[in-house]
Amino acid sequence: MTPGARVQAAIELLDRIIAAARESGAAADTLIARYFAERRYAGSKDRRAVRELVYAAIRRAGEVPESGRAAMVGLARDDATIAIGFDGSAHGPAPIVGDEPAAKAGTAPAWIGKRFKASDIDPAEAAALVSRAPLDLRVNRLKGRDPPAALGDLGPEPIEGLPDAFRLPSGTAIEVTDAFRAGQIEVQDAGSQMVTLAAQAEPGMAVIDLCAGAGGKTLALAAAMDNRGAILATDTDRGRLSRLAPRADRAGVSIVETRLLDPNREDAALADWAGRADVVLIDAPCSGTGTWRRNPEARWRLTPARIDRLVATQKRLLDVAAPLVKPGGALVYIVCSLLDEEGAGQAVRFLADHSHWTAEQPIPFGRERGPGRRLTPLHDATDGFFVARLIRPC
Numbered sequence: 001m002t003p004g005a006r007v008q009a010a011i012e013l014l015d016r017i018i019a020a021a022r023e024s025g026a027a028a029d030t031l032i033a034r035y036f037a038e039r040r041y042a043g044s045k046d047r048r049a050v051r052e053l054v055y056a057a058i059r060r061a062g063e064v065p066e067s068g069r070a071a072m073v074g075l076a077r078d079d080a081t082i083a084i085g086f087d088g089s090a091h092g093p094a095p096i097v098g099d100e101p102a103a104k105a106g107t108a109p110a111w112i113g114k115r116f117k118a119s120d121i122d123p124a125e126a127a128a129l130v131s132r133a134p135l136d137l138r139v140n141r142l143k144g145r146d147p148p149a150a151l152g153d154l155g156p157e158p159i160e161g162l163p164d165a166f167r168l169p170s171g172t173a174i175e176v177t178d179a180f181r182a183g184q185i186e187v188q189d190a191g192s193q194m195v196t197l198a199a200q201a202e203p204g205m206a207v208i209d210l211c212a213g214a215g216g217k218t219l220a221l222a223a224a225m226d227n228r229g230a231i232l233a234t235d236t237d238r239g240r241l242s243r244l245a246p247r248a249d250r251a252g253v254s255i256v257e258t259r260l261l262d263p264n265r266e267d268a269a270l271a272d273w274a275g276r277a278d279v280v281l282i283d284a285p286c287s288g289t290g291t292w293r294r295n296p297e298a299r300w301r302l303t304p305a306r307i308d309r310l311v312a313t314q315k316r317l318l319d320v321a322a323p324l325v326k327p328g329g330a331l332v333y334i335v336c337s338l339l340d341e342e343g344a345g346q347a348v349r350f351l352a353d354h355s356h357w358t359a360e361q362p363i364p365f366g367r368e369r370g371p372g373r374r375l376t377p378l379h380d381a382t383d384g385f386f387v388a389r390l391i392r393p394c
């Protein structure tokens with residue numbers, strides 16, 4: 001593809017991604033995969049280059065751009081090498097005219113910017129939320145403690161405080177390695193590994209992973225438990241939960257039972273676990289403001305109403321989880337959001353509503369935020385998280 005054809009492809013893709021963001025359609029990665037499935041003639045170098053252009057345009061625009069062309073014109077105004085692609089050739093976009101509208105550069109929609117300010121996220125912290133994330137891995141202790149030797153050539157870097165973690169440059173194709181296929185390593189952001197440590201999971205414990213999804217944290221808990229004890233992994237999303245069992249098999253994990261929950265009827269489905277869990281971990285559904293490094297177009301999809309709904313679900317899940325914890329046990333509350341209303345605010349509310357519960361220091365990472373701790377990309381070089389460890393009275 002010529003430089004012009006690459007810019008034109010990026011414009012077409014951005015149009016689809018913008019429409020999907022407005023209509024709650026498919027994610028950018030899915031749309032990019034579909035686009036190239038229809039264009040088999042594009043080689044891997046072209047695909048990579050177009051993808052880079054698309055993500056650079058997404059990262060640059062805090063508000064949803066008017067159009068794919070406006071997004072790319074904005075990028076071209078910052079970078080002359082991209083402006084060359086607007087060449088008016090057969091497969092390229094028309095040349096940029098003098099006062100043509102361009103998407104404004106920014107970090108987040110203005111209304112989210114205000115909420116960041118209220119949560120003490122300053123502009124430098126907010127800007128780091130849309131930087132490029134590295135690729136973090138967790139060595140699966142159940143299959144050996146050292147990073148697989150075969151990955152040595154990729155230059156794995158250790159991550160301070162996390163003996164099982166190492167970091168590779170973003171974009172490393174890890175899924176094709178034998179070590180990945182054999183379950184020796186899992187892809188998991190360092191922040192996600194850090195907040196999971198708040199569970200203090202040990203062999204023999206009974207643990208509920210209430211919002212287990214496809215099991216990212218479930219597998220880390222099982223490894224910390226040396227595959228001894230019991231984990232109940234639940235979720236309301238059948239598709240995500242169904243991906244957990246094959247991942248557990250690959251990782252050599254056999255202590256996990258999965259259970260699909262009905263939204264709003266979780267208590268009935270969990271009655272057999274009342275007062276039994278050493279730990280209930282809630283990795284709650286949230287706005288995901290802490291994970292924009294990986295899916296920056298997510299900030300175009302958020303609305304105040306959606307955050308209100310998430311806050312209500314988080315509160316409900318905390319109330320569902322409390323009776324499942326045994327006396328003296330712990331409720332670990334996690335969100336990958338930097339907004340206090342989803343993080344520290346929820347923990348404060350829970351402690352006010354549940355007398356005699358107390359908050360313990362959850363992890364030795366990040367910075368204190370209310371009754372818990374917060375990790376941010378700028379301060380901790382991880383995705384953004386809030387975590388609290390709440391103890392049920394004996």
Ligand SMILES: C[S@@+](CC[C@H](N)C(=O)[O-])C[C@H]1O[C@@H](n2cnc3c(N)ncnc32)[C@H](O)[C@@H]1O
Nearest residue numbers: 210211212213215216217235236237283284285
């Ligand atoms: C942040 S994700 C979990 C990610 C997962 N723990 C991991 O580490 O990969 C939040 C999950 O909460 C689930 N969820 C939403 N509402 C729920 C509910 N009422 N009960 C249980 N899970 C719920 C979503 O389907 C989603 O999988």
